[in-house]
Amino acid sequence: MSLQLSRPVDPSLHPLVTGNYRIATPAIESFYELVVSCLRYRVTGALIYGAPRIGKTRSIEYVRLLLAREYPKVTSYHARCEHKPRHAEGPFFSNLLEAVGDHDPNAGTNPAKRMRLSLRIREAAARAGSGTVLLFCDEAQRYNENEYEWLRDVHDALDRQQIKLFTFLVGQQELLAQKSALQIAGKTQIVARLMVEELAFHGIRNAEDVATCLNGYDQTAYPEGTQWSFTRFYLPQAFDAGYRLVSDAALLWNAFEAAHHKATLPGRLEIPMESFARAVEIVLKDSELRDAPGYCPDASLWAHAVRHSGYVQSRHATGRVLVHA
Template sequence: MLLTAQRPVDFDDHPIVRKRYLVATPTIDLVTQRIVKQIRLRNPGAILYGYPRFGKTSSIRYVIHYLHETFPGAVCVNFRCETHKSGSEDSFLIALLTAVGHREPLAGKISRKRHRLLEHICVLADRSRKDWIVFFADEAQKLQVIEYEWLRDLHDALELKGIRMITILVGQPQLLDQKSALRKSMNTQIVLRFMVTEIRFGGIVSAEDVATCLAAYDESCYPPESAWTFTRFFYPRAFAAGMRLSTYAHALWKA
């Protein structure tokens, strides 16, 4: 019998082939625990910064998945910031309404959109039975000062409703420069709400980090309840003979 016929799913349906999988790196584990602490302390905002292509966007998906497991029902909103020549509150509200899952993000004037956004978030928070929500703003270095002000308005309106809005600004190191610029321009109301904590997102820096990543392939299974680890799926004969990717970490790092 062919090895492909023995696998539980077709080769092309595996998450690795489809690029729809996540494995924890030491950095992602550290970031996750920092964000969990942020939530437990109800700190309103943090900067998660790192260089491009380091996996920050993927880490958001991992963190959200972890938060849903750790805090069942938690409301986690992930929205991507876009470049605009000038701030448009209407476009900004549409993006937020879409991110929170509102069925009619385009309907109504700006004042009505503001009301529906606040109302919808309150409903989500009530269903979750929690007094907090988490916003992940991806590519946050693109945010303009006026957009921070709109986020601040939402933050303050939710605070009056008894809901803590915890915002994680995810972006490139220039976010730190923006924080300094906001301080110098006396926009401390933005800094104190959204930039209290700084979390650095680093890359793989040692053979031990490589081993941790490769071990995730040796241990993660698909389908989830099966015994088919990622490594076994792609190297069934070698896996049966005892091969594990993590044992090659030092050789790979050296190479």
């Protein structure tokens, strides 16, 4: 039984158990390429938009991890735009101060907060040894025109101090409508600074996307630099005998497709990263006790994993479901 085999780390510390891992989807790879392209061509702002619950927040975390590895001198922040009944300057700057790690984000007057925000970013850039800073604004459709103006002010203030701020507005499809409204209203300064590029973010849309993601589990090692891929950690005997999750890409896609149709969900199947990852985790954990040379999960286990992945439940929760008379 594979549980008796020696593992390089305590299984309770594995990222699959702690949830502290990110697998790249094709959409996340496109997001990362957009960020790198903006850095290369000095494009200071972009919109990344998509339906709710398809993994945009997780994608920000993945992109930041990758940036930290590939561009260690670039500073990046993740600001979560809050829902506010009224759009006031104080809470806006407190939110950004919290994102940049200020110890008392609510303290001081609005002008003091503005100055402190520039100072904190300048200090971080100096520590990192580069004048390049990235700000990811999550749920950015919650911003209104005033907040975009204040964000532009932050850009200008940092610009005067030789710091280049790149802003990535991540949110729902309403972001596109906001961009159009600003263009119609002649607010070209906001659009030219914050909304130049656009990327439609999507979930996992076909068996090829599934294969790309499953390959991540087959290739990603923990601890890093060892032979212990995520798949091998849970199925060492099957893995060493040649089994790979990627070979089950069609099985997993078909299981999601069957669940999608059975629940009479509208539209084409698009799997959110959260549901996808949960299904894979269920299969790996449930297969652990069955591990043997020649073992591979059967179709019924993949179907069971999809049923418990939260996919159908989350689609019902967002209300995008056909109602039959």
